[in-house]
Structure formats: C-alpha cells, structure tokens
Amino acid sequence: MTMKRRTVLAGLAGTTAAAALGMPALAGKGKVKAGYIYVGPVGDGGWSYQHDQGRKAVEAAYGDKVETSYVESVPEGADAERVMTQMALSGHDIIFATSFGYMDAVQNVAKKFPNVKFEHATGYKRAPNVATYSSRFYEGRAVIGTIAGMVTRSNKIGYIASYPIPEVIRGINSAFIHARKKNPDVEFKIVWVFTWFDPSKEADAAKALIEQGCDVIMQHTDSTAPMAIAEKAGITAFGQASDMRAFGPNAQATAIIDNWAPYYVDRVGKVLGGTWKSEDTWGGIASGMVAFAPFNENLPAEVKAAARKMIDDIKSGAYHPFTGPLNKQDGTPWLKPGEVADDGTLLGMNFYVEGIEGTIPS
C-alpha cells in the first residue's frame, strides 16, 4: 500500500518537475518495457530465433533503460490477442508482434490500449499506435539465385516453398531470374509443403528434390532439416533466416539472415526519445535488415565475386532485382527493358515469371 502511494507521489512530482521545466508532456521515457511475441519457439534456429536475437540487441544497446520480455510459440488468433492484452496490462510500452497472422489481433488490442505502441511484422494494417515492418528478402534471393545458377552441374535447382503467398512467390521469382541470368539452362523444381516449420516434411521434400536430380536446394521454411539432408547428400544449400552452417558445414553456400536488430534498436530508441510514430518500413540489404552468412570457402572465387557484386549493387541502389525486361509465366509482358517493379505489385505478387514451370497452387 505504502509502496504504491509512493509511486503515485513520485509520479506526480515527476510530472510537476517536467511541467516546471517546460518539457513537452510526451517527451521520452526514462525506461521502456518492450515485449515480443513469437509464433515459434526461440530455439527454432530460424524465424523466431532471429527476432529474439533482435530483442537481445535491444537489451545490449540500452542496458538499464530497457526491459524486454517475450512469449514464444503463441498461436495466431485469440491466443495472440490474449497474450498482447496481458502484456499491455502489465505495463509494456511497445509490443512487437512478429508474425503475419497476428494482424487482426494487433488491431484489436491496439484499439483498447491507445497509449501502448505496437509493431506488426509483415502485415499491412496500420493505426496511430500500430506500425508495420518487413524485410526485402527477395534481395537476398537474388544473391543466392546468382550463386545457385553458377554452382549447379545438373541444372536442376530444388525449392522448398511454404505457402503460396506473395512473400514466397516473390522469393521464387527473384531466385529464378538471377539463376537464369547466370545459367540459361537452369530449371526450378518447386515443392509446396504448406508449413513454415515441420522438420520431417521439409526433410521429405529435400529428399524428393535430390532424387529428382537437384544438386542445389533452397528453402523458404524455417527448420534446419533440409540443410542437414543437403549436407548428407553432398550438395549445395542455403540457410534460411539464420546462419545454419552448423547443420551443413560443406553444404551451406551462404544464408540469408533476417537481421531485425538495427530496426528493433531504432524503434525502441524512438520510444525512449519520445519520437515514435506509426509508419511502414520495408528494409533490405541497404538498411542492414537483410544480411548474409559468410560465403563458404569451397565456393569458386568467381562465384563469390559475382555474389558480392550483386550484394553491392543492390546495396548502392544501382540495381533492383526486379528490373525489366521481364515477362510473366504466360508470356505476357510485365516490365519493359529498364523498368523497375513498383512495391505495390511486389507486395501482392501472385504470378510466376516466364521460364518457371508448374502452377501456383490455390
């Protein structure tokens, strides 16, 4: 009881002091409490693990001025809504919801807690206290597509795809375009596994692709299983979301790393400084949100050089992975020579580019 009283009085004193000094009421906070909800376990070695690395970077950056917490394996829907509500009730200032499926839950909770800030990964619904953020992973796919096109001997590249959503289709297109640029004989074999994280399904898909003659495998799923299979089969693969070298020391050419740390440090810093605003961020290689694991030493020098050039060109803005001339799968023109795809088309991408075989399941 006395404790609480004291907190109230201290709070009042603080407000008075702030008013006396003429500071704006909405100025920065002395201490920020940041909460994270993850769709998978922090030990998934992929998507949720990388978000948690970002959370740790926030702690490292601000020390005592920040307190972070997280809840892992939160199902999308009612459970996410409940967890975020409890976080808001317990005094969190900013809550990061790190899965697309949390979108409507974020909106519902944000309406109830206008003073709490929300950040929703990969979604498109914003509000005055809801910001959205995502990464241009297709930039990373352009780099690994380049490598894949150069290292394949069988000219067959396997692709383990999760769900037929724009994010995944964009990745397939970007990887294919750049593999073809280096090797016009390349073909893609795409397996849809309809899961983000299921080691046994992913392993089965990897085995099936290898049996069909693929000697390079890419994955848009989160487990390390395909990497382990590739290592055993002696072929090349690419880590997804985080560095998976431990599971494929010879197989992993590189990995596309989701580096959320710079974004999280920036956003929590803005809450501390009182300058947080709702906005939409779609960062890529240039902002550090898409990063790469070190190239494997077993890659030929010219492959490494080509990959590095691709990274540099995207980073400097000299090159956009979706630059014309590009046709859609059915042969209809999409981008004229030199024309660059706009973000709106990319965000809603629901078609393959010319040359990819098969249809997008629906």
Next chain:
Amino acid sequence: MVTLEKRPEPSEPWRWLAPLLAVALTLVAGGVMFALLGKDPVAAIRMIFWDPLFNETFAAYARPQLLVKAAPLILIALGLSFGFRANIWNIGAEGQYIMGALAAAGVALALYPLDAWWLFPLMIVAGALGGFLWAMIPAFLRTRFGTNEILVSLMLVYVAEAFQAAMALGPMRNPEGHGFPGSRNLQDYPAAHNAELVAGTGMHWGVVTAFLAVVIGYIALNRHLFGFQVRLTGQAPRAARFAGVDADRLVVICLGISGALAGLAGMFEISGPSGQVSIDFNIGYGFTAIIVAFLGRLHPIGILLAGLLMALSYIGGELAQFGLGVPAAAIKALQGMLLFFLLGVDVFTNYRLRWKPGRAG
C-alpha cells in the same frame, strides 16, 4: 516387501483424492523444475495458478479469458469421454473441430454480407454437422470394414488440415486481403459474429453451450439408458452384448457425438475469439481435450474442472513467460506432469499397497 494388490472394488475415496494429489505433486515437481531453471519456484507457481485469478492487474481480464480458453476444451473433451468409456477411441477430434469450423465459416462467407437473425443458428447447425460427418468416416469404416478408428480418425486430422489450407488460400480467401491467405474476419460480420453476450465477461455462445453440454452429459451418463450402455460396454463388452447393446450402433453414436461437439467447438471459435479461416486456425484443442478428458476422469463435472485448470495453466503460463522468462517448453512440461501424476496416482484407485513379510536380506 511392498506389493500392489488389486482392490475388489475401485476405491471411492481414491477416485476423488487422486486428482487432488496429482495437482499437489505437479506443483512440487514443477517447483523443482523451475528452481533448476534458475527461476524462483514460488513466484513461478504463484504467477501460473494464482495471478490470473487474483492479481489485481490481470484478474479482471484473465478470469473471463479462462472461460474463453476452457470452453472448446470442455466441449470436445465431453464428447470424447463417452466414446473413451466404451473403448471407442476418437483421436481425431482436431480434424472434426476444423471441419466444423470450415462448414460454419463457409456458410457465413457464402452468404456475405447477409444481415439475418437466422444466419448464426444456421452456422451452429453447419458446424455440428461438419464435425459429425467427418467423424462418420471412421465410424463407417470401423462398422463396415473393421478398420481401426484410432488410425483413421488421426489420419483424417491431416486431411482436414490440408483442406483448411486449401480453403484459406482458395475459395474462402478474403477478396480484400491483398493476396494474403486467410478469410474475412467474422468478427467484422455482425450476423455471423459469436460476440460476447455481456461485454467483458468472456461469455459467448460457445461457453454457454459448454456449460449446457456438461449438464446434459451428466444426465445422459447417469440417468439415461445410453449412459448405462456406454458404461457397460466399457466395463464388460461381452455382458453388454448379452444385454442387447448394439456395438456398431454405439460406435456410430459415440463418434457422432464427439464429432458434433468438436465441430461445434470449432464453429464457436472461428465465429468468435479466432474470427478467421487461416492456414493454421487449429491450435491443438482436439488433442489437448484428450488430456482434459482423462484429467477429468471421463466425468462431466471432472471435465469441467479439468478444462478450467488446463486453461488456467495456459493463461498463467503466458504470464510466467513474459513476467519471469520461463520458457514455453517448461509450461508444456508442467501440463504433461499433471497427466503423468494423475495416471500414476490413479493406480491406487484400483490397487492398494500391501506390506508382505519378505525374506530378510
């Protein structure tokens, strides 16, 4: 020497004591686990089992949420309990839950944006029917071809999941969803929305139905011929046959009831707390309900309490995760311990310890 000796009759006191003892043992073993993880065991246990109910910051929100979380578990577990008593093992309630939800959402989305009072009742019928029909597949295969309903019902969960993904990506996809998977949110569709009956209480039609089902289940089990047949078949299948119980009919009825109730649970979930057909709408209620059914001793009142206890462990577990940094896996382990100790302690319902003078040395 200590030996186990079968009791002539199951012990009535132990029947009630076993769950309480199991909970107590879980608290102790859970506390040890938290201590080993470097967390304050008392604080962790208090946060999981006490704070959602009585902490002034959380209780007002968490108490109603307890009902929301427990309702589908109770509804499904209750349906399963009849079959389990009669040795009819529906392991695929998760699939029936999905099909019920899809049937109900399908009706609502097909009629979008209808504003009619009869839409919601129609969805309830569709939900029950969806789960019922999905459960009829293992029922038919067992009664006609003698297949094992455990395997068939379980495999049909994966079929239902694939069907759900296809629906979320295809016919039921939100046309205004920017190409992302997932249907319209039924929470924004007033005629189809299973809203709270009184704001802030958590009470929605699913909670009401779960309570009603407990009452009806109690009467059916104890006061009705059906309950007698179920119990008799479980305890003495041969005697049941001589008493005129039609075994095939019982399979159909038990699978039908559990399927329909699982379908109803899915219907109330998708039209209310969840709101959306998505690629992973189902989150394991159908499997967790199996634990709830056994934790509740396959008894309606027991299932009611077990469902609430399970819900409490989920909600409190989340508090302990962000409040104390307890990993989610530890919460799952705690829930597992609960069933483990219950089954362990349950031995004493049917057996007793006897000291026998053994040979020295």
